[in-house]
Structures are given as C-alpha cells and as structure tokens.
Amino acid sequence: MILGNRSKKSADRRQVDVLVIGGGVTGAGVGFGLAKKGVRVCVIDDTPVVDRASRSNMGLIWVQSKALGIPEYMRWGFNSSRHFPGLIAELEETSGIHIPYNPTGGLIPCVGEEEYGRRAEYIEGLRKEAGDFGYNGTMISRSELEKLLPKISFGDKVCGAAWCEEDGFLEPLKMMFAMRKAMVNLGGTFLPECRAHTIRREGSGYLVTTSRGEIACDKLVLAGGLSNRQLGAWFDLKVPVTPDRAQDLLTERVTDNVLPIPILGLTQTPGGTIMVGYKHEYVGTDTGFTPEAVASEGRWAVSVWPDLAKLRVIRCWSCLRVMPVDGLPIYDTVPGHDNVFVFNCHSAVTLSGIHVATLPDYVLGNGLPEDGKIFSLSRFNKTGAK
Ligand SMILES: Cc1cc2nc3c(=O)[nH]c(=O)nc-3n(C[C@H](O)[C@H](O)[C@H](O)COP(=O)(O)OP(=O)(O)OC[C@H]3O[C@@H](n4cnc5c(N)ncnc54)[C@H](O)[C@@H]3O)c2cc1C
The missing domain is CATH 3.50.50.60 (FAD/NAD(P)-binding domain)
Structure with missing residues (x-):
C-alpha cells in the first residue's frame, strides 16, 4: 500500500x-x-x-486518426504525444519505476484498394484542416510497409497503410x-x-x-x-459518458519482436503475446463475451497477417471503454x-x-x-x- x-x-x-x-x-x-x-x-x-x-x-499513444472535423482535437493529441519524452523521464526519475516507452510510430494497414482510398481521403482531410500546425502522417505503399515491418508477411490484399511517426506505445x-x-x-x-x-x-x-x-x-x-x-x-x-464494449483476444507468445511498430487493433505485448481487438459495441454495462465478435476480429487480423492463424489463442475477454457520447x-x-x-x-x-x-x-x-x-x-x- x-x-x-x-x-x-x-x-x-x-x-x-x-x-x-x-x-x-x-x-x-x-x-x-x-x-x-x-x-x-x-x-x-x-x-x-x-x-x-x-x-x-492496449497502451497505444495514438494520434494519427484524431479526428476529422475537429482540428482542436487533432492538435490536442499531437501536442500530447510531444509531451511524452519529458513526462516519461520525469515519472521515472520521481517514482523510480521504469516505464517501457516506445515512440516508434504507428500503422493502419489497408486491406484492399477501396479501404486504402478511403483512408487516404481521411488523411488528406486532416492535413487540410491542420493548416499551419501541420499534419505529421502520410499514406505509404505496401513495399514501404514491408520495410517498416520486415518480419511480417502481409496478406495478399494489403496494399499499403497510413503511417504516423508521432504514434507509439508504452506499458x-x-x-x-x-x-x-x-x-x-x-x-x-x-x-x-x-x-x-x-x-x-x-x-x-x-x-x-x-x-x-x-x-x-x-x-x-x-x-x-x-x-x-x-x-x-x-x-x-x-x-x-457511456460504456463502449471491447472484445479482445490474445495469442500465445512469439519469441521474436515481430511487431516493433504497433498496428491499430493488432499489437505485440512486451511479454511477446499478440493482442487483437478493435470493436466498439454499445450494449450498456454488459461485459459478456460473444465468440462471433472475436472470430470476426481474428479474421480481420489474419487478412492483415496470415501467419497469425498458426498461433493458438490463449485468452479472450471483454471490457468497457469510457466513451463520452x-x-x-x-x-x-x-x-x-x-x-x-x-x-x-x-x-x-x-x-x-x-x-x-x-x-x-x-x-x-x-x-x-x-x-x-x-x-x-x-x-x-x-x-x-x-
Ligand atoms: C480495450 C481497451 C483498449 C484501449 N486502448 C487504448 C490505447 O491503446 N490508448 C489509449 O490512449 N487509450 C486506450 N483505451 C482507453 C483508455 O484505457 C481510457 O481512456 C482510460 O483508461 C480512462 O481512464 P480513467 O482514469 O479516466 O478511467 P478508469 O480507467 O475507468 O479509471 C477510473 C478509476 O476510478 C475509480 N473509481 C470509480 N468510482 C470510484 C469511487 N466512487 N471511489 C473511488 N474510486 C472510484 C475506479 O476504481 C478506477 O480505477 C483503451 C480502452 C480499452 C477498454
């Protein structure tokens, strides 16, 4: 205590x-x-x-997709990300607790040309709204994505990704x-x-x-x-505020650090397990678990990274986000x-x-x-x- x-x-x-x-x-x-x-x-x-x-x-520092139509929120997020190096150093020094902090950037892979086009349009909208503040994110091709994550064999339909170097993750x-x-x-x-x-x-x-x-x-x-x-x-x-249910799944450990850069909805924990989850469900405070939801998250994850299907799922759970309406x-x-x-x-x-x-x-x-x-x-x- x-x-x-x-x-x-x-x-x-x-x-x-x-x-x-x-x-x-x-x-x-x-x-x-x-x-x-x-x-x-x-x-x-x-x-x-x-x-x-x-x-x-999931411990993501995620600013690239906040939020079209609200430039104040975009600046709020990017400015927050820029405070982290100082904050983490100060917390570590004052508390004596080491905080694994990885300002690696972050990726949103696009499965199919249509999704790529939609994402590119969104990013372009953010860039326009950012004006002089600047928007530090961009669309990248599949080959650029492969260079960033060389240990992943991406699914056939992955044609590129949104990339932002000001994203990252921590414990x-x-x-x-x-x-x-x-x-x-x-x-x-x-x-x-x-x-x-x-x-x-x-x-x-x-x-x-x-x-x-x-x-x-x-x-x-x-x-x-x-x-x-x-x-x-x-x-x-x-x-x-309202509860927003997430359902997540966790695979067995991968010994290698295969995902040094987080993907939105798909991250590797410091212990080596892979965590998958992106769904938002508005079902009140019900923390029940539905296999269909987790299965569809798993299918999406495998479409991005097919080799994931070879790993055993060791845990599934649901929890509630705190979501202002x-x-x-x-x-x-x-x-x-x-x-x-x-x-x-x-x-x-x-x-x-x-x-x-x-x-x-x-x-x-x-x-x-x-x-x-x-x-x-x-x-x-x-x-x-x-
Ligand atoms: C699955 C999932 C993934 C997420 N991933 C990310 C992510 O990658 N990056 C990110 O930025 N955010 C993420 N979030 C969101 C983030 O976790 C939340 O925004 C954040 O935890 C909210 O923190 P909080 O302190 O406001 O609320 P809470 O975490 O709900 O904490 C509130 C605290 O108040 C205490 N409390 C409540 N009532 C009382 C009382 N009467 N008396 C005393 N204490 C009380 C509770 O015990 C609790 O500890 C994620 C959320 C979920 C569910």
Missing part, C-alpha cells in the same frame, strides 16, 4: 486542498501534476477491477503506477481500496465520505471513469460548483502527456489552453443529450 503524509489526518478524517476521486490514468496524472505544484492532494481509488479501462487498454500499467508513486514521493497521498460513498458541501469546500473515513477538501476532481455518472448525480449532473474529452466544472471538476475521456493513455501538463493548472483556476476549451459540458446543451 502506498500512503503519503501531507494530508492532515485526525481520527478517520482528513483535510486536503484537492481530492481526486479515481486513481486510473486520468486521476493519477492529475494528482501527479498537482503534487508537482506543491498542492496538498489526495487521490482515492476503489478496489481495482480488471474491466476498468486503465487496466485493460500503461507501469505509467499509472509511476504516476501514483511519483505523486506520493512529492508529498501527495494515495489511498487504494477507498471508495467514495457520498459527497456534500461543507463550508466553502466539500466533504466526501469514503470506505476509509471522511475527507474534506477545498476542490474536488471527479475522475472515476464510467462511475462519473454516479458521482455526478451528487450534483444533479448527468455526465454524458460524442467521442471527445470532457473537461469542465460542475454547473453551480466552480471547485468541482469533471474529467472524462477515451484515449486517456494517449492524452496523459497533455493532461499532466494542463489539467492541474485548470484545477488551480488558471483556465485551459485555447484548444482545450472546446471540451466543455456546454457543447451537450446545444442539442440536449448529444
């Missing part, structure tokens, strides 16, 4: 400047950033369950644990196995009752992933509560770079950078429940 010491504690009551509910990659990153600024911060995290997104993701659990530990080493407090039960105003701040006692705070950050829907209810706020991040204060913040997003691993760099300042009252301002809750009011 990790426990810092800067929260004032009497009997079973603590007092902190900022309480972050949720110690997943979003909350842990915000906690780390606040501790760096000398804030008395406490992050609490409920008992870990494996289907939480921070414990079941997401290591990064999350490093964020928590670095925060504690800087004087913050991390309380594991600690569930927030109730929230109410107390004076100019808030009092949160938890499974480990009461915590009073001046500011409160809701970073509970899908549970922000329950946490928001304490403020009569309907947080517009329009797919974009949410960073805002709760209406009527200027000191309560709600943070939700998909791709929170990718966005960790910019989260650590900007969200702590936002919590401290310094606003968001221009691009971040579009991610407010007010966008949902325009159309009701978007």
Whole structure:
C-alpha cells in the first residue's frame, strides 16, 4: 500500500486542498501534476477491477486518426504525444519505476484498394484542416510497409497503410503506477481500496465520505471513469459518458519482436503475446463475451497477417471503454460548483502527456489552453443529450 503524509489526518478524517476521486490514468496524472505544484492532494481509488479501462487498454499513444472535423482535437493529441519524452523521464526519475516507452510510430494497414482510398481521403482531410500546425502522417505503399515491418508477411490484399511517426506505445500499467508513486514521493497521498460513498458541501469546500473515513477538501476532481455518472448525480449532473464494449483476444507468445511498430487493433505485448481487438459495441454495462465478435476480429487480423492463424489463442475477454457520447474529452466544472471538476475521456493513455501538463493548472483556476476549451459540458446543451 502506498500512503503519503501531507494530508492532515485526525481520527478517520482528513483535510486536503484537492481530492481526486479515481486513481486510473486520468486521476493519477492529475494528482501527479498537482503534487508537482506543491498542492496538498489526495487521490482515492476503489478496489481495482480488471474491466476498468486503465487496466485493460492496449497502451497505444495514438494520434494519427484524431479526428476529422475537429482540428482542436487533432492538435490536442499531437501536442500530447510531444509531451511524452519529458513526462516519461520525469515519472521515472520521481517514482523510480521504469516505464517501457516506445515512440516508434504507428500503422493502419489497408486491406484492399477501396479501404486504402478511403483512408487516404481521411488523411488528406486532416492535413487540410491542420493548416499551419501541420499534419505529421502520410499514406505509404505496401513495399514501404514491408520495410517498416520486415518480419511480417502481409496478406495478399494489403496494399499499403497510413503511417504516423508521432504514434507509439508504452506499458500503461507501469505509467499509472509511476504516476501514483511519483505523486506520493512529492508529498501527495494515495489511498487504494477507498471508495467514495457520498459527497456534500461543507463550508466553502466539500466533504466526501469514503470506505476509509471522511475527507474534506477545498476542490474536488471527479475522475472515476464510467462511475462519473454516479458521482455526478451528487450534483444533479448527468455526465454524458457511456460504456463502449471491447472484445479482445490474445495469442500465445512469439519469441521474436515481430511487431516493433504497433498496428491499430493488432499489437505485440512486451511479454511477446499478440493482442487483437478493435470493436466498439454499445450494449450498456454488459461485459459478456460473444465468440462471433472475436472470430470476426481474428479474421480481420489474419487478412492483415496470415501467419497469425498458426498461433493458438490463449485468452479472450471483454471490457468497457469510457466513451463520452460524442467521442471527445470532457473537461469542465460542475454547473453551480466552480471547485468541482469533471474529467472524462477515451484515449486517456494517449492524452496523459497533455493532461499532466494542463489539467492541474485548470484545477488551480488558471483556465485551459485555447484548444482545450472546446471540451466543455456546454457543447451537450446545444442539442440536449448529444
Ligand atoms: C480495450 C481497451 C483498449 C484501449 N486502448 C487504448 C490505447 O491503446 N490508448 C489509449 O490512449 N487509450 C486506450 N483505451 C482507453 C483508455 O484505457 C481510457 O481512456 C482510460 O483508461 C480512462 O481512464 P480513467 O482514469 O479516466 O478511467 P478508469 O480507467 O475507468 O479509471 C477510473 C478509476 O476510478 C475509480 N473509481 C470509480 N468510482 C470510484 C469511487 N466512487 N471511489 C473511488 N474510486 C472510484 C475506479 O476504481 C478506477 O480505477 C483503451 C480502452 C480499452 C477498454
């Protein structure tokens, strides 16, 4: 158990400047950033369950396909990727935890000319929208793809790929644990196995009752992933996030490092297994598993890389993404509560770079950078429940 010491504690009551509910990659990153600024911060995290997104993701830093029609989000993603070298070095130094981080670039292979054409059009659209900022991605031919991944024999129909050198991958659990530990080493407090039960105003701040006692705070950050829907209810706020089911499969180990560059939906883990998964299903909180879905993912993977069919599948599972209903991040204060913040997003691993760099300042009252301002809750009011 990790426990810092800067929260004032009497009997079973603590007092902190900022309480972050949720110690997943979003909350842990915000906690780390606040501790760096000398804030008395406490992050609490409920008992870990494996289907939480921070414990079941692919660890990709993926910016090349974010997102046509929303140039702010494209810049947000690329800027996040550019923060990683500094962030990883800082986390490793402060936490003592090594985080395997591979800024290798990333690939989206195209199966068939039609798919290649569609992808090329998308990339061209992004390039136009990027304007002076620039879009650092491109389409490559099959032979260029083969040079990047020489140990893969691609399927006959693979005719090229989208390539972006600012994508990459890291070990997401290591990064999350490093964020928590670095925060504690800087004087913050991390309380594991600690569930927030109730929230109410107390004076100019808030009092949160938890499974480990009461915590009073001046500011409160809701970073509970899908549970922000329950946490928001304490403020009569309907947080517009929804579960998005993924179904993944894992093959036996390949001793060689055959996929040094990740493919969207098809990556090699540091242990050597191959992980396949790309489906998005909106079936509520059902974490059931359907063999048909996994079979179709397997068929796609084999169409990209036929030799994959020779490997045994050792595990299949489903888990839930935290998906804002329009797919974009949410960073805002709760209406009527200027000191309560709600943070939700998909791709929170990718966005960790910019989260650590900007969200702590936002919590401290310094606003968001221009691009971040579009991610407010007010966008949902325009159309009701978007
Ligand atoms: C299969 C899959 C693959 C993915 N791949 C990628 C990828 O390659 N790259 C990428 O960038 N993103 C990826 N994602 C998305 C990414 O994992 C999520 O965006 C991210 O994990 C969300 O983190 P979070 O901290 O906001 O939420 P969560 O991971 O849900 O964490 C919330 C935390 O809050 C805690 N909590 C909730 N309620 C309470 C309470 N009442 N009291 C105390 N604690 C509470 C929970 O215990 C949990 O630890 C993937 C997701 C999935 C499911």
